Amino acid sequence: MQTRVSLAIADLPVTVLDDAPEPSEWLTERCKAFHRATPDRADGSAIAIHRDASFTLALDETVVDLSHESGAFSVRGVDFHMQRRRCGLPIEVTAHPEAGLAGILRWAVGLRLIETGGLLVHGMAYVFDGSGVLAAGPSGRGKSTLSRLIRERVHLLTDETAAVRFVGEAPVVYSTPFAGELGLVSGPASAMLESLLFLSHAPEHCFEKVGAADATAKLLGCVFAPLAGGAWLDTCLATAERVARSVPTYAFGFRPEPDVWEKLSDACHRAVPSS
Amino acid sequence: MPATGPCRRPEIAWRVIDGEAIVVNPRSGLVYPFNPVATRCWELADGSRSEEAIIDTIVEEFDAPAEQVRQDMRGFFQMLHEKGLIQPTQGSS
Numbered sequence: 001m002q003t004r005v006s007l008a009i010a011d012l013p014v015t016v017l018d019d020a021p022e023p024s025e026w027l028t029e030r031c032k033a034f035h036r037a038t039p040d041r042a043d044g045s046a047i048a049i050h051r052d053a054s055f056t057l058a059l060d061e062t063v064v065d066l067s068h069e070s071g072a073f074s075v076r077g078v079d080f081h082m083q084r085r086r087c088g089l090p091i092e093v094t095a096h097p098e099a100g101l102a103g104i105l106r107w108a109v110g111l112r113l114i115e116t117g118g119l120l121v122h123g124m125a126y127v128f129d130g131s132g133v134l135a136a137g138p139s140g141r142g143k144s145t146l147s148r149l150i151r152e153r154v155h156l157l158t159d160e161t162a163a164v165r166f167v168g169e170a171p172v173v174y175s176t177p178f179a180g181e182l183g184l185v186s187g188p189a190s191a192m193l194e195s196l197l198f199l200s201h202a203p204e205h206c207f208e209k210v211g212a213a214d215a216t217a218k219l220l221g222c223v224f225a226p227l228a229g230g231a232w233l234d235t236c237l238a239t240a241e242r243v244a245r246s247v248p249t250y251a252f253g254f255r256p257e258p259d260v261w262e263k264l265s266d267a268c269h270r271a272v273p274s275s
Numbered sequence: 276m277p278a279t280g281p282c283r284r285p286e287i288a289w290r291v292i293d294g295e296a297i298v299v300n301p302r303s304g305l306v307y308p309f310n311p312v313a314t315r316c317w318e319l320a321d322g323s324r325s326e327e328a329i330i331d332t333i334v335e336e337f338d339a340p341a342e343q344v345r346q347d348m349r350g351f352f353q354m355l356h357e358k359g360l361i362q363p364t365q366g367s368s
Binding site for chain 2: 211212213214216217220221230233234236237238241244
């Protein structure tokens with residue numbers, strides 16, 4: 001029996017066709033808020049997953065082969081192999097029966113975001129007073145900690161993985177179903193991106209303005225997936241620069257104390273009451 | 276025609292932003308932000324100039340002690356080689 005679920009992630013339609021014997025709990029429950037009514041067709045939004053018990057697990061690193069000219073790509077992960085023959089065709093996946101759907105979808109969404117001028121970013125994101133803030137950082141930089149410290153004061157979009165896309169000339173930050181340690185999935189939500197922060201732990205809270213070049217480099221370091229070559233990489237670079245030039249960008253070092261919100265609100269939301 | 280001097284590898288992605296190059300090695304996924312001097316050096320490393328010719332140009336263009344620039348640039352080229360960002364020049368081992 002095949003599971004067929006249509007999602008919208010960062011306004012991208014994603015139709016999951018998975019022939020696993022049991023529907024993924026992550027897909028049917030954790031992602032429920034991202035489900036959408038679907039046209040009954042398998043177009044470029046489709047990700048067709050064939051579970052194969054004889055799939056050989058890879059022991060080495062993920063291997064990515066991208067050829068943006070035709071939109072073709074291939075990703076060989078530990079427990080899946082994903083490919084698309086050209087832009088507009090479904091993404092075809094052969095996967096081990098136990099392969100997690102979130103990991104597969106994160107690759108697919110990451111790649112499709114890049115080709116549509118967006119980025120999937122390792123970062124926590126929130127909305128306060130209508131303004132979106134993306135605090136990006138690789139593992140260990142404090143995304144979950146910051147999320148935990150400010151979640152009562154803001155609308156948290158994600159504690160782990162945010163999407164950024166442009167609507168016209170304006171950057172918009174989106175929630176995604178790819179949750180982190182807190183397991184928070186806010187449901188589909190978005191806001192105009194007003195500030196981009198690069199997180200780190202520090203003995204004292206500190207904000208420092210970051211120039212466009214440095215911000216572009218830092219953002220690239222937080223993009224989920226492939227700095228793997230070809231025109232995809234050029235597109236990634238161009239989008240990262242576009243984001244970095246669109247909003248104020250700061251390095252934000254913080255210590256894990258409740259007063260972090262005062263510092264954040266001073267820097268990003270100007271004279272917002274602290275209680 | 277084979278390169279006669281340091282030459283950027285074709286697979287390396289890069290972009291100059293406000294005078295500073297952001298260089299990405301797709302093999303490693305690593306991102307290298309360059310300062311303006313390194314950026315100029317990188318731009319000149321198209322295979323048509325020797326390492327010494329590039330260093331001479333940098334010395335001319337930037338107002339800095341020549342010996343210090345030469346020493347820094349040699350170290351920079353060494354790093355570019357080690358990180359796989361430029362290809363070996365003709366005749367080098």
